[in-house]
Amino acid sequence: MPRKQRRPRSKLSDVALRAGVSAVTVSRALRRPEMVSPQLRERIDSAIKDLAYIPNRAASILASSRSSVIGVVVSSLTNGVFADYLRALHDMFQPAGFQVMVLNSRYSPLEEEKAIVTLLGQRPEALILTDVDQTPYARELLEHAGIPIIQTMGLTDAPIDINIGISQYDAGSLATHHLIELGHRRIGILAARLDSRTRNRVAGYTDAMKQKGLHDEALLEWSAVPSTVKLGGELFSALLSRCPDLEAVFCGNDDLALGVLFECARRGIKVPEQMSVVGFNDLEFAASSCPALTSIAVPRHEMGRLSAEIVLEIIRGSGARPKTSRIDLGFKLALRDSTRMSAQRGLKV
Template sequence: MSIGKKRRSTGRVTLADVAQLAGVGTMTVSRALRTPEQVSDKLREKIEAAVSELGYLPNLAASSLASASSYTIAMVVPSLSESGCAEMFAGLQKVLQPAGYHIMLAESQHHLEREERLLETLLSYNLAAAVLLSVEHSQNARNALIAANIPVVEIGAVRADPIDMSIGIDYVAAMYQLTQTVIAGGYQNIGLLCANQEQWIFQQHLQGWHKALLRNHMSPHRVINAAQPASFSTGAQQLPEFLLAWPELDALVCASDELAGGALYECQRRRIKVPDNLAVVGFGNSEFSRVCQPPLTTMTIPHR
């Protein structure tokens, strides 16, 4: 005995399928989906019912290739675990989605060549704009973005020579202010921990750090720039390196809250009292910094 069952087509539902079910032309369906205000309410409801019944999903890639304009914006980040990445993505979504834009998110994994290949692929979608959570790019990537003639926003450290627009943090001023706060707390033997940063941003952190310490006649030599990602595990792994190289260390400034969190956990494991025996300071004001114990002093970065 067999039970009758309506078989679903294995092919993709097309615009023509929607038009046939709604009893209208494909151009009318396209217009209703792109600019619904240009068709009557009755016709729009009829087309929407057909779309719902068939489960039609617009082919955004084909649409952008067939049009001189697009509603797709690419966002390329060095790492999805990058401090502030999620907040920035959420902020973009909040503004762009109501305006009808879609965001394609890609990860370069801190490799310029990978970013270059990603951009080659993304630009083939006839992007409306590109947002790069990075300030270092290969020359080929820069040339491709310039040739695309679209708005390009680089988010990170402020540069004097952006591809198009640059929105960033003055890391020199931020690190200077943070380090001055630590010095004002009476700490004398201070270390700086950075990890897997773009050279441009690392140099700005280092410049602010040097400026603060030298202004207070203190040595800025206690610095580690780890090759590993700026993560909790890296922070935990690097704290022993600091203590081995500089046993006199009484404060550690970290270039991210994740690094600071890892150092904090390692202090607890070693029964090092924070901040009595060692102060740990973060950068970014992440959610973690607001709930950890002991509370983490950190620099607020307006990611949104």
């Protein structure tokens, strides 16, 4: 079968001819649609669709000094933690006429650096990041980008521009103190990836345990591989074989915690009667698991919404920045059925 001959790529002049207007009018309709009548815009849009015309963004950016693009770098495209966050960004930016361009750093500072270079090459009007620990080169680029830079999820004492997040350290400490206050003493922790947020949660756990004289390195079980429900069960099994007197476990995220609940069910370990379990992030399934999972609730949607709100105010509103460059949104303990006051310490396995 002979190959179908490709049609040449349509040009701006082709659109102008099809719509019966000048090339200048088409260009104006693409860059500043509010300056063209609705009827004329409809004719031009119809011509664009008929010809499958793709506007030259580079030329448009040079002409208007505006890209209408917001760059976003997230740590993962598969982790449910970022779903609410990205939804909030899209819900805020798209009605305002912006396109959200999302790249994935895969929890790697070097991959994040590459993503930042790529996005800055697109001349975005703002850049939003889901981390606060950039490489020195990435930080240098961001400090001289000349656009709003929003670092989110965690908190830093040295924001590049604006920082919106929570103290991961304090959250880890709160989860641990909750288990201590329930009377547990042999409290383990499961961690995966060991990105900066996880490391801060582990530090909060470690210091809380040290304050009460309960710290034991044997109670820490971690892996550098990506976090999964399956991994949660595997890490819990390894920890339990080493520490059979384990009474409670704090998991660095809800995926790991769900794996612990499944593994407890397989082993006949009653939760919370014999094992208290705390997760982190309070994903949607946490309230529906069996038993319902106690977890640290992080305001991810609010983080995304506020980031977009501030960016829009800077680039399309009054231009005013928030009074403080570091905004702590706080967190809370979503208390459910997977934790309970210790009746007797120690688990026979």
